[in-house]
Amino acid sequence: MYKTRKIKHGVLACICLILLGSLPCCWGRFVVEKNNLRVTSPGSVRGIYECAIGNFGVPQYGGTMLGSVFYPKANQKACNTFQDSDITWKNKPGGIPIFLLADRGDCYFTLKAWNAQNAGAAAILVADDRIEPLITMDTPEETDAQADYLQNISIPSALISKELGERMKKELSKGEMVSINLDWREALPHPDERVEYEFWTNSNDECGPKCESQLTFVRNFKGAAQILEQKGYTQFTPHYITWYCPEAFILSQQCKSQCINHGRYCAPDPEQDFSRGYDGRDVVVQNLRQACFFKVAKENGKPWQWWDYVTDFSIRCPMKEKKYTKQCADLVIQSLGYDVRKIDKCIGDIEADVDNSILKAEQEAQIGNGSRGDVTILPTLVINNRQYRGKLDKGAVLKAICSGFEETTEPAICLTRDMETNECLQNNGGCWQDKAANISACRDTFRGRVCHCPIVQGVKFIGDGYTHCEASGALRCGINNGGCWKGSKDGRTYSACIDDHKNGCKCPPGFRGDGVKECEDIDECKEKTACQCQHCSCRNTWGSYECSCSGNLLYIHEHDTCISKDSNREVSWGIMWVIVLGFALAGVAGYAIYKYRIRRYMDSEIRAIMAQYMPLDNQGDVPNHLPQGSV
Structure with missing residues (x-):
């Protein structure tokens, strides 16, 4: 009743289709991981x-x-x-x-x-x-x-x-x-900085808990898969398992209802009942449509949209609601901005007695290569050519994919909350922490916790991560005051934080201490470092001091001295009188000069006029020459 065919590389794939409605059984080179x-x-x-x-x-x-x-x-x-x-x-x-x-x-x-x-x-x-x-x-x-x-x-x-x-x-x-x-560190190889993985799946949603868990996984994992693919960290390929019908039964009703292309590509009946519901050939066609969508999306440079199509199709076109049809699938394809005609061209004629290039390649890919065994069960995840073992769960699969990267080369998504191992919950994982500022050097990763000084609000902390972490950089004082002392009293606030990390924490003037745990006020009055002038009295304040002078004296801080308020006033009036007198003298002198210059100018003008009408004493006689003919 069963017949085998030779497939590429001379490997016999003993793939059988049990007629009369039972599940397909498979034998192949299965590798134990x-x-x-x-x-x-x-x-x-x-x-x-x-x-x-x-x-x-x-x-x-x-x-x-x-x-x-x-x-x-x-x-x-x-x-x-x-x-x-x-x-x-x-x-x-x-x-x-x-x-x-x-x-x-x-x-x-x-x-x-x-x-x-x-x-x-x-x-x-x-x-x-x-x-x-x-x-x-x-x-x-x-x-x-x-x-x-x-x-x-x-x-x-x-x-x-x-x-x-x-x-x-x-x-x-x-x-x-x-x-x-x-x-499990070497359970998956990591040959380079990119992880290649395959997901062998099925569009059938009526195969019980396995189908339900498979669809749940696709929906939950979609976001992580698309991030990894868009940024070039992974190369993902979906695959679909099909069987062929034994040649002796190609014309039987069972093969016709479960296969396309004259028995070349078959899938079991979803309900295990040939008399109702959808047939196996419906599943094969939808599998082919999903594979073709991936091919077209990849040609458009967006292979990650396969996750969108599969997720949307499972929600909008379920078998239970009798919507598992081409019409529903086309609506999903169009909603994602793709041309249905390109998908149909890829699918080809499912009634023709010829090979389908897409499904033929899928059957050949089922055969194991190197360390990877044959794919015989659904679903199967293959990561870096090794079959994944374990629960089909978002966190578990993401952890497996992340382990396919060399340590320290894994993308950021591998270090997110999705991958936490929760080791930091107990005793902070043995790492440094600042409870007051809720800052910790403990970080959960899929490989376990690491103690690494954090970066908080753009401020980098430096240290060994275990016993010490210290904020650095220009913005360090904005995060828990840079780990330095800070105090407020009597309406005044002082800080020991200095933006320059080289100087660390330093108590401000008027205080002494380590600058980290404490800064103690200096009593300048008691230590006689202030108000040392005669007649001065000193009163200590928090972080500073106040000096005053006895009697009618005024304290000059710059010179640490006391002067009389009255003498100060007399000196001020004296200066004012000097200034007024100076202005008066300057006015008189200016007026005298003005008068002198005016008089000189007037004298010179009068002399010039008189010279025109009266001979001067120093002029000689001038001969009188009269013209001829005058008396």
């Missing part, structure tokens, strides 16, 4: 071991977790709750986290993890019950096993070998403390 487990004590077990990351819970990608192993005397397979026992592993202040060691068997891996989490365990280690290569602990597929708790598992889980489990149990039975460190 692992992380390191370091046993630090006792010495007989000390070493580094591999453990398989469970496909549920929240692995601490990029970080480590230290804990102590506990193996219960009863309920050793953790298939029952620990509520009826006196056992509790809830971490207390100063206590080391507890890792529950449980045996494999009798119940789902997820149920073991859920019971361990409810009892307060920080992680669960499941010891294999057979000697075999490590496997991936996955969530149950059966419909009756889809309990609500599956999406609420938050502790990391790991499968360890039977041999390691037995060695731990032996040491625990002797009363030894088994301490281990779970290390």
Whole structure:
């Protein structure tokens, strides 16, 4: 009933489509994703071991977790709750986290993890019950096993070998403390400054809790994904799984209802019922439409708009409301400013007996390459060519993507509140803090807390971050007065803060002290550094002093001396009289000069006139020559 086809690179993809309405089953080269487990004590077990990351819970990608192993005397397979026992592993202040060691068997891996989490365990280690290569602990597929708790598992889980489990149990039975460190720092490679990741998904929204969690993840993760993509930190590609119909059944009604392009690309019936609702071919076409939208958006330089389309389509065009149609999809495409005709051209003729270039490439991409195994389950996230394991949750996935960057090269979004580890909540993480100004050097990151002097309102604090941080720069006095002393009294305010960081904190004139914790008022009167003149009296004030003179004397601060108020007044009037007399003398002198010059001028004019009509005494006789013919 099943038939295989050869796919590129000679890899046989045993992909089958079970007819008669059951789920498709797949076989492929599945890679078990692992992380390191370091046993630090006792010495007989000390070493580094591999453990398989469970496909549920929240692995601490990029970080480590230290804990102590506990193996219960009863309920050793953790298939029952620990509520009826006196056992509790809830971490207390100063206590080391507890890792529950449980045996494999009798119940789902997820149920073991859920019971361990409810009892307060920080992680669960499941010891294999057979000697075999490590496997991936996955969530149950059966419909009756889809309990609500599956999406609420938050502790990391790991499968360890039977041999390691037995060695731990032996040491625990002797009363030894088994301490281990779970290390996920190298669980994902980080070859360069950009993280490449793929999301294998499906447009189907009628596949139970997995579909619901998948759609919830897309909606919640959209903002972070778009920020990372727009700024060039990541390269994202969506993918869709399809199967082909065995050649012997291409003309059957089942294949026709679940496949397009003559059985080349198929998807299971959403409701597992061929007689009602939407068919598998509807899902394939919508998958293809989403892939084509990504192709066109990428050509427009905006690949991140795929997140908008998928999110809007899931909200506006759900299967339950019978809106899972091309007409509804076209409205969403148009609302995002795209030409529907370009999308339709990419989709092509779904009835033609030819390959579809988009879906053919998707099928070839399913086959594993290098360290990445075949993609056989939905949803699957592949980060830097490694399959992500764990809960499909915004915070968990963002942490995994951030761990794909080299440390110190991660983008700012990896250091935001979304990635907090909450280590700063207890004792401020052991970092410096100024409680009065609510300033702390502790910062939560996805790799754990770091002690780093902060930047507050543009003011940079410098120091080691653990015992000391000090504001620096021109605006330092605006933040908690630069960490310097400041005091107010009697309507006066003094500060020891100086904008120049080199001078640090310095008590202002009139005070002495370290300038940080205190500045003490100097009593200038008592120390006789002020008001030392004769007849002076001194009164100390906060930060300064006041001097006064006895009797009818006036104090001159600049010269630290007392002078008579009356003599001062006499001197002032004397000066005034001198000035008045000076002006009077200047007026008389000016008038005399004026009169003298006027008289000289008048005399010279009179002499000139008289010279014209009267001979002068010093003139000689002038001969009288008369003309001829006169008497």
